Amino acid sequence: MSDTFIPGPEAVEIVERENCFRGFYKLDRVHFRHRLFAGGMGPQISRELFVRHDAVCVLPYDPKHDCVVLIEQFRIGALDKSPNPWLLELVAGLIDQDEEPEDVARREAVEEADLTLGALWPISVYYPSPGGSDERVHLFVGRCDSVGAGGVHGLAEEGEDIRVHVLPLEDALAAVRDGRIDNAASIIALQWLALNRAEVRGLWV
Missing domain, CATH: 3.90.79.10 (Nucleoside Triphosphate Pyrophosphohydrolase)
Structure with missing residues (x-):
């Protein structure tokens, strides 16, 4: 694990963000990569994100x-x-x-x-x-x-x-x-x- 890696917004690459649903709530599908603690960028990951009001x-x-x-x-x-x-x-x-x-x-x-x-x-x-x-x-x-x-x-x-x-x-x-x-x-x-x-x-x- 790298002791020099400090997580932050610049450590995430958004490849694509899809709108899957828009109603009272929202659902997006986000394709992204992020920095690894060991160094370098990780593989592309896809996750559904439930988008809500606070x-x-x-x-x-x-x-x-x-x-x-x-x-x-x-x-x-x-x-x-x-x-x-x-x-x-x-x-x-x-x-x-x-x-x-x-x-x-x-x-x-x-x-x-x-x-x-x-x-x-x-x-x-x-x-x-x-x-x-x-x-x-x-x-x-x-x-x-x-x-x-x-x-x-x-x-x-x-x-x-x-x-x-x-x-x-x-x-x-x-x-x-x-x-x-x-x-x-x-x-x-x-x-x-x-x-x-x-x-x-x-x-x-």
Whole structure:
């Protein structure tokens, strides 16, 4: 392995990029070569790339009552591999052009959970599946008052049917441990909050 190789955009040669599908989502086929750690260029590789808008996920947290607000909705991706494709998740949405991630977090909290968020605490920006998708997720914890939260929400014109749950943080963490919560953004946010709860509550209570 070469110690002098520093990866960067110039180390990738795009031979061809084909448009395979254009709908709500996009699919491209990319033919490329890239530099090898041992030196020189590797062989041509072809990969399908799922082209998506970046997304925002936010975990509403009530520091006074040490509770989180999660939403439950049907997910087509879980249909064939889960006994229950209604998943417990974070409030989330896609970023439209010229939107700030914080604005998306606040808008989606109102639409999906009828919640008004206070301060937003950035957790991370990450790729959920970079082997085949270019999506990046902006992840937040959002301060909220969970008293009275609940019910069914969502935008009918988008086919949303979203049930709101208020859980003590310890119960949500137990749901991560036993596999009831099995989606990446929720696991990351809840585990982050478990590690940083004292600091967050110290500033927000």
